[in-house]
Amino acid sequence: MSERRLHILAVAAMALAAIIWGSAFPATKYLQEAGLGVNALLALRFSIAAIVLLGLTLARGSRWKASDIRDGLVAGVVLASLFWLQTAGLETTSTTKNAFITGLYVIFTPMVAFGFGERPKLAHALAVLVACLGLVGLVFKPGESFGGWSHGDTLTLANAVLIGFHIVLIGRYSRRCDTWVLTFTQIAVVAVACTILAVILPKGGFQASHGLSLRGTWIGLIWLGLAGTALTMYLQARFQPWLTATEAGIIFSLEPVVATLLAVSGWIPGVKDYLVPRQWLGGALIVAAALVAELGPRMWGRKGEA
Numbered sequence: 328m329s330e331r332r333l334h335i336l337a338v339a340a341m342a343l344a345a346i347i348w349g350s351a352f353p354a355t356k357y358l359q360e361a362g363l364g365v366n367a368l369l370a371l372r373f374s375i376a377a378i379v380l381l382g383l384t385l386a387r388g389s390r391w392k393a394s395d396i397r398d399g400l401v402a403g404v405v406l407a408s409l410f411w412l413q414t415a416g417l418e419t420t421s422t423t424k425n426a427f428i429t430g431l432y433v434i435f436t437p438m439v440a441f442g443f444g445e446r447p448k449l450a451h452a453l454a455v456l457v458a459c460l461g462l463v464g465l466v467f468k469p470g471e472s473f474g475g476w477s478h479g480d481t482l483t484l485a486n487a488v489l490i491g492f493h494i495v496l497i498g499r500y501s502r503r504c505d506t507w508v509l510t511f512t513q514i515a516v517v518a519v520a521c522t523i524l525a526v527i528l529p530k531g532g533f534q535a536s537h538g539l540s541l542r543g544t545w546i547g548l549i550w551l552g553l554a555g556t557a558l559t560m561y562l563q564a565r566f567q568p569w570l571t572a573t574e575a576g577i578i579f580s581l582e583p584v585v586a587t588l589l590a591v592s593g594w595i596p597g598v599k600d601y602l603v604p605r606q607w608l609g610g611a612l613i614v615a616a617a618l619v620a621e622l623g624p625r626m627w628g629r630k631g632e633a
Contacts, residue, residue, distance in 0.1 A: 337569035341578045344559040349585025351555040352426045353598045356417055356590075358547045360597040362537030365415045366525035368548075370533075373410075373518035375552025380511040380561070387507055395504040399512025402500060405493045407517040412486035415531075420479030423600045426586030427465055427610045428483040433579055433617035434458045435491030450619055458616035464609025497564060506564045514560060543596070580617040583610065 358368050417425045434454050468475030500509055525532040538544045567575055587610060590600040602610075 333569055337566040338574065338578065340562045340566040341570060341575060342581065344562040345578050345581040346585050347554050347559050349426065349582045350589060351551055352417070352422050352429075352586035353589045353595045354547050354551055354555065355414060356422045356425075356598045357595050358538075358544060358551075359414075359418055361541060361544050361547075363539070363544065364525070364531030364533075364536045365411065365418065366521050366528060366531040367533050367536040369410055369414055369521040370518065370525040371548050372551045372556060373514055373521060375549060376556035376560070377511065377515045377518040379553060379557050380507070380514055384507040384511045389505050389507045391508055392505070395508040396512050398496075398500040398504050399509045400516060402493065402496050402509070403513035403516025405489055405496060406513050407520045409486045409489035409493060410517060411521070412482045412489065416479040416482035416486060418479060420477050420483060421600050422590035422598055423583075423587045423602060423606070423610070424466055424480060425483050426583040426590070427613050428462065428480060429487050429490065430580065430583035430613055430617065431458055431462070431484070431487040432490035432494065435488050436494050439488075439491040439495050454616040454619040457619055458613055461609045461612025461614075461616060464605050464612060466609070467605075497567065501564045501568050506561065510557075510561050510564045514556060577618060580614050584614065 355368070359365075363371075413425065413429060416428075420428075438455075466475050466477075466480055497509075525536075529535055570578070587600070587602075589595060590598055591602060593599040
């Protein structure tokens with residue numbers, strides 16, 4: 328396959344992943360409204376994904392190198408932490424706020440990369456400023472304590488920082504690891520960790536979870552497990568290395584947009600967000616910040632060359 332066709336395939340694959348990730352926010356909210364606790368939800372979601380990925384990895388005859396497993400374990404610990412923060416945050420904040428705050432990982436990623444030795448760029452500082460303005464517009468509620476900022480928003484923001492770490496790690500690991508082994512290992516780490524928590528902790532575990540007998544619950548879990556986890560994590564590990572950071576950032580900005588459109592549409596039972604104009608503007612600024620962070624260095628670099 329030519330590089331041009333492979334590039335087009337990579338763009339299409341990552342766009343599909345971003346759209347699916349966007350749908351995962353209201354789907355997760357739906358499962359929480361159905362009575363699933365954080366640990367039980369994540370345990371079932373990632374166990375489904377791990378079982379499928381294990382079968383596919385074994386069927387392909389992938390080589391299980393110790394270095395690949397080690398990298399997968401490191402990425403898996405970060406992945407487990409960020410998904411727990413994101414899902415726990417969604418319990419006490421809206422789907423839209425959870426999605427847009429999560430989308431700030433596009434801003435945090437270059438900041439994390441700076442810690443790994445990459446040079447900072449002026450566009451990234453500007454993007455942080457724009458993102459902060461957008462965040463204020465999205466979450467600020469006059470008259471409420473802390474301006475409407477909730478505990479769930481704090482957990483979600485911490486999740487966005489960890490996603491930045493995860494993206495940097497995957498960018499490094501995917502170039503030296505077997506894609507299937509790397510993907511399965513990190514998914515398995517999340518499945519095992521959350522299953523243990525779901526068994527030993529009464530809050531958020533299997534005992535406290537209701538709604539597992541409902542058909543809609545399992546439809547949501549299967550969607551999150553197969554499409555929202557197994558497929559998207561594979562697509563990221565397989566195709567992200569074929570895209571520049573700019574291209575990936577632009578594509579990933581679709582995620583909060585899709586989540587918001589689904590949340591305000593009411594198409595998913597029990598999930599219906601209402602946004603005032605200030606919040607729409609705040610969300611738009613966050614997306615704009617993502618574009619500035621990724622497009623700015625390239626555009627300004629070309630002007631400097633001219």
